[in-house]
Amino acid sequence: VGNVQHQNIKVGSAGRNRRKGIRPSVRGVVMNAADHPHGGGDGGRHGAGKAPRTPWGQLTLGYRTRRRKDVSKMIVKSRHEAKRKR
DSSP states (O other), X not given: OOOGGXXXXXXOSHHHHHHTTOOOOOOGGGSOTTTOTTOOSSSSOOXXXXXXXXXXXXXXXXXOOSOOOOOOTTOOOOHHHHHHHO
């Protein structure tokens, strides 16, 4: 950004952010149990001892979400080479 002071601008109110099209971020803890895995309960601490999850129930911290790349069954290997290595 050409304006160095751009990062120092304070928005000031939620309304100014809403006019920019930025919606409020609501914590899962304050939602109902039907809306988020962290939601529900009668006040107090929520989700203590439970791993944090996304709104869709997938674990968020340290949980691998990418699929493992399986080796193709179509690759032809010689059994004789494997025997020589032993």
